[in-house]
Amino acid sequence: MTTRQRVLTGITTTGTPHLGNYVGAIEPAIAASRDEATESFYFLADYHALVKCEDPERVQRSTLEIAATWLALGLDTGRAVFYRQSDVPEIPELTWLLSCVTAKGLMNRAHAYKAAVDDNRDAGEEPDQGITMGLFSYPVLMAADILMFNAHRVPVGKDQIQHLEMARDIAQRFNHRYGEHFVAPEAIIDEHVATLPGTDGRKMSKSYDNIIPLWLPEKKLRKAIMKIKTNSLEPGEPKDPDTASVYAIYAAFAGPEQRQAMRAAFADGIAWGEVKQQLFELVNAQLAAPRERYEALMADPARVEDELRRGAKKARAISRPLMDRLRAAVGIRALG
Incomplete structure (x- = not known):
């Protein structure tokens, strides 16, 4: 196993990137990804997208948009491993091996599944009405x-912590057996x-339809x-930057001196339009x-495809040997 810390992040291909992303x-x-002490893996989670999106064109378009976004913003694919989930066939194969050691009771406790069951009950439906195995097995x-890549660390939001705990549980079950x-x-x-x-x-x-x-x-x-919503304070009236959405967005893009100057301008009553x-x-x-780089990439999908294929080749140099060992471990071996 690698001595560098592996960090892995997945991006679901169901939408268009916005300023918040x-x-x-x-x-x-x-x-x-520029940290020499880490080995970064970034993947387009197109299999995951199928759980909640039934529009094939949207999945494909989102894959192109998200890949072009990361490349346009300067991801160094020479250092990071940047790939499309569906280009690594060992991942669904491993999913089956892991499914065979995963307790159904563990999946029953998954937040997304429980929420879908609760929604059905609230609507007077059967508990599992409309729930796919994709959602259940996510x-x-x-x-x-x-x-698959023995990632040491996975950046997640608080809503995904349970999934990481499940991954640890599943890894331990497989290792034990x-x-x-x-x-x-x-x-x-x-x-x-x-x-x-x-x-x-x-x-x-996206769910609030309030993105930029x-x-x-x-x-x-x-x-x-x-169009950003503001209050009715007039020009010349002092304004509170800490309660203004427009300042929060400004602060995310600004440097320390710019933020300080803008806070002073709020105290002086700067007009919202300004x-x-x-x-x-x-x-x-x-x-x-x-x-400009993004628009050039969107106009040349073959270039993005080439980047993803190179990334898949790097990913599979890791996934194939591991999968060979795992197949042997579970008894799926040549007979002579």
Whole structure:
């Protein structure tokens, strides 16, 4: 096993990246991938996407958009392993091996499954109405993603902690039965991760329809920023930056001196329109060059495909030997 710490992150391919994704996940992950002490794995979780998305065109389009986003923002694929989940056939094979040691009772306790059952009961339906095995078995596939590369650490939100605990449990069960093959992964919970407010003041989320897409053209970006909800305080009236969505977004993109200057401007009663204009200029300046790279990649999907195939080759150089050992361990071997 590797002596460097392996860190693994999956990105589900069901949507278009927005400013919140950029600040809260993509930018910090790309920065972390430059750490010499770690070996970074980033994958497009297209099998996971099938659990909640039945639109094939959306899954394919999202895969291209997300891959192009990470590449445009400077992910060094020479250092990191950047691949598409479905390009590594050992992952679904491992999912089956792990399924055969995973207790159904463990899956019964999964938050997503329990929430779906509760929703059905509240609606007067049968408890398992409309629940697929994809949803039920999702934690096993996630465990396979992690254990396939013996990731030491996995950055997750608080809603995913249970899945990491399940992955540890499944790894321990397999090791107990078939010998030591897997390390027990640890969840990395970043309490300080930036969560951006959306245009309505709530957390920026597709489900709230309040996002600002990351790659809007300049004019549309300005228009979206101008729609951010503010209070009715007039120009000249002091304003509180700590309760203003527009300041929270500004602070996520600004440096310390810029934040200090903007806080002073709030105290002096800066007009909301001027705050939004300055926010637009700040965000646009940071995204202008990456936007050009993104648009070039979107116009050349074959180039993105080549990057993903190279990443899959690197990933499979690890997954194939491990899978050979695991097959042998469970008794799936040549007969002579």
